[in-house]
Amino acid sequence: MDKKIHNHKYLEQRRKELRKNLTSAEATLWTLLQKKQLKGRKFRRQHSIENYIVDFYCASEKLIIELDGAYHLDFAQQNYDYERTRILNDLGFKVLRFENKLIFENSVDVLEEISSHFKY
Structure with missing residues (x-):
């Protein structure tokens, strides 16, 4: 059986706090990713994997x-x-990192970069 690595219970409260207190860049990107807006992909915010959120x-x-x-x-x-x-x-996992300022200055390119890593 696979070891559970997603959303450990001990991180639940911290995940909730982070979701309530998104940075302005996170909030902006979330408006572009939520509700499967980017090529039908479902994104979660403040998701934990192992000990990382x-x-x-x-x-x-x-x-x-x-x-x-x-x-x-x-x-x-x-x-x-x-x-x-x-x-x-x-x-x-594939990890993409973006500077906050890119979300405000060039969100179209950020979304294109993200979607370029989709399998199809």
Whole structure:
């Protein structure tokens, strides 16, 4: 039997808090991804995989979308993000990272980049 790696109960409250307090970039991207607006794919926000809570997740594509603000420019945070991405990749997920400003400045290109990773 496969070990459960999605939405562990101990992270449920934190996921709910994050969903209630989306950053402006997350809220903007969510308006573009929710309700299967992007080529019919269902995305979830603040979904947990193993011990990590990812910004957006598309199960049918095993695709994770992460938005990075200024906080992610910190060297220690970059190392953490790199290791986290490596672990998620090793579990079979594709992780795409976008700077917050891209969501506001060029959301069309962001959506095209995301959909370019769909299998069909």
